[in-house]
Amino acid sequence: MNPVLYDRIFFGASVIDGTGAAAIVADVALLADRIAAIGTLTPGTGRVEIAAQGLVLAPGFIDVHTHDDLELIRNPAMLAKLSQGVTTVITGNCGISAAPADLNAPPPDPMNLLGQQAEFAYRSFAEYAKALQQAKPGVNTAALVGHTTLRHAVMTDLSKAATPKQQLKMQQQLRQSLEQGALGLSSGLAYHNAIAAPSAELAVVGAPLAEFDAIYTSHLRSEFAAIIPALAEAADLGLHLKVPVVISHLKCAGMANWGRAGEVLEFIGKRAAKQHFCCDCYPYSASSSTLDLKQVTADFEIFITWSEPYPAMAGQTLAQIAASWQLPLLETAARLMPAGAVYHGMSETDVQQFLSYPPTMIGSDGLPCDPHPHPRLWGAFPRVLGHYSRDLQLFSLSQAIHKMTGLSAQNFKLAQRGSIKVGNFADLVLFDAEKIKDNADFVQPFAQAEGIVQVYVNGGLAFDGGMACPDRHGRFLAHQPQR
Template identity: 35%
Template sequence: MYDILIKNGEIIDGTGRPRVRMDLALRKDTIVEMGTAIQGHATATIDAAGSIVSPGFIDMHSHADFSLPAGPADSLTCQGVTTAVIGQCGETPAPLLSDTRSAVIGNYQTQGGALPWDRWSDFGSYLNYLKESGLTMNIVSLAGQGTIRAGVMGYSAKAATPDQITAMQAQVEKVMESGAFGISTGLIYPPGSYATTEELIEVVRPVTAYNGYYFSHIRGEDHALLDAVAEAIRIGRETGARVQISHHKVCWPRNWDIQEKALALIDDAIAEGMDVSADVYPYVAASTGLSNNLPDWAHEGGKPAILERLSDPDTRRQMISDMRNDWDGSWEKVMISRCPTQPEFEGRFISELALSTGQEPEVFVFDALLSADLNISVVLFLISENNLQQVMSHPAVMIGSDSYGFTMDGREQMGLPHPRSFGTFPRVLGRYVRDLGVIPLETAVHKMTGLAAQKMGLTDRGRIASGLKADLVVFDPALISDPATFENPFQPPTGVRHVICNGEFVVHDGYLQQHLPGRIIKNSTASRY
């Protein structure tokens, strides 16, 4: 007797090998049999004729750590994501240290997250809260270097003292003992960006005792890209940490021609014997908070100091000068995606809004940030389609949504979040595999499953084989697509028939289920479970 029997499907097993027609039998959370004509009774039988059966997708870059405490990540589950690597870009909801707790929470509340902050303090209690709340997917966690630095030093731009570095190292050891897989950085986001390379090397060094990872939103994705990639590789080389370069891209047209040189740096590091890879999302637009366009120095001291600077005419003039000198972009390509205080701004570009008010774009930005208490998100159209396809095709590149998880029942339909939250994985399979032929289907599935599992050391997931965990997606390769758009993002993908996590349906016949079979996957070398 089986729990689930999947018949007549074409199996793409996650290794990159060609598909094969085969049946699968599941019992509890495990694939127990594979064959061409499995006989026997099952509680549920799926006729997968005309469909692909693949391992569940692994999202290599998720910010769902800021949304999961408030509700399920339906927008990821309905795409076929069964495992998400959370804790990215140096910013995580934990650990929270007592002396700086309120300041860190105040900064993260700017991102619009109404979270039950009183339910955790250290990293372990945060993971326990997620486990107790219930999950539709498995969670692999990283801890944010920016959060750790803010916890130890506040929002100071000063160089860390030896004692402060020791304190940060102690926090890294604690999060690794709690089951984190590594440390992430967001080196365009203060206070993490205030760290020198030498400080980062020392802070990351403890993860190597746990065979850990260094994930990095690198220090520059524009004209500084090559130096930033080289910095990430240097940190991996000097610490022994395994390196993942987050959402690899080069921003703004004047810099697009350095893409091949950046990928060559990764190739050289791999040839050297290092474990270096990257991830990408399948869109030509990025998304971030509008306040991140302010100069780095304007963030020192945290949110109260930023608001004070935005109110000072002399400081405004200095910010305008620095922004115009240092930025490669154009306000014509920056669209407001979320502004709760003035929702009429949403879906409109900064240049257009500034023109309508008779202001310089930077002045409009300052006024808008003040009136919104900094709580504005933007989408930036800055990536070359050709470069995107080149990165996606690279053998060391996986897929990551770079997104929060949203519910699909309307509770959180605020603003116009980037459609990558709803369509990343179907978009790869529909637009880039089926429609454009950028990569073969088996290669795409490998990037989303087996390659990601290999990178993260998940030996029991990411492939289809007897004895492995039953994380599976059944999708129609002719129909899979991503209806979500920048104008109307809250649309689920089409063509995803079933999603199974740990042997339970989380999507069945295209409908989200109420099951919560997801698990917290901890670093195998952590001592506490």
């Protein structure tokens, strides 16, 4: 009788290790929270043994662009992510984060995408990290600090540039957050409450980033006609701060901007040759955020996801509401605000070019608080694997998985994650490459994907049989500077 050496063994899986390498058929063993062996293993040496023939075993997917900051505490089961094979989320994107914040009024736009006033209860990053550890969500979390959140903490009028004194206060709060495990700084300069901030403000606020081996992520000042100057601003800031730059949800927004993906990627490629400059993207030609009067147009469909003054309007298009109210689009939008919207404002050809670009990572940008969310919340990762890789053959399955595992772990400095390697943490997804499919759409946005068989987080079974498991294994991943 063979001695039991491992907690779990997958036999005969098609192993795609996350590095971009082609699949190999191998056995993979887990012991505690780590990958313990890869190769040809002996039956009977695992406490639990899984016949994985015909299935793909990959590193757990890393969602590099989420707004799950408070959802992780509110609904820690995180079924929307586990059901897609996601085992780690990055929060604090687009300049908005749950901490450090101390609200004495409703959260300003776009912080209201994250939750209600009472939920912003974390005056320091350490308090937020502690709350995550206590909630023990189903997935791992690494967190950025939002520039708009910092602005709100030290300023009363967000429509202005911060004073030198306010900039230094934000810098101090960022430094404290980095000391407490924050991954870096994010900004959302397109939004009303940050657009007045010049690059010089971010240069002061972000000054501590390099010292902590941290990163800067940017929701660009413009994704419309001025996208190239906006990209240059983000790249120049990264050079000044001496830190890696990630462009969030890269897109060419608005019909007048369609067809510019090649130009945008040429610019990114030139800057990437002399600095760490990369991007993430979601696999849809529609975006979703707060309703913004600057983006109201009759050129494409705008779908209302929520409205504070008129909650019953969620689930209708802006044009439908305008017709029923017998008002122009702009006046209708103004009445609905504060509100959320899905903008069908991108070219599918551009989306495919951005997804195909080898350094592009995958991020869902899902909004869990939306009553009628964009389907990316429940479908982004299976859509890349099923629709774009298998069906359209835009890239190989190994390349697709690299974009959501090894590449993401490298750019977001997640040590010992993102690849199937002995000694790494056992974040794994077992799926059927022939069956994987996103089912969420704009009519049924909560429809769960199919084809994900099991998900493991830190060696623990997290998703099985279409359900999140009762035991949760997610951890807060405090950033550890690699000096």
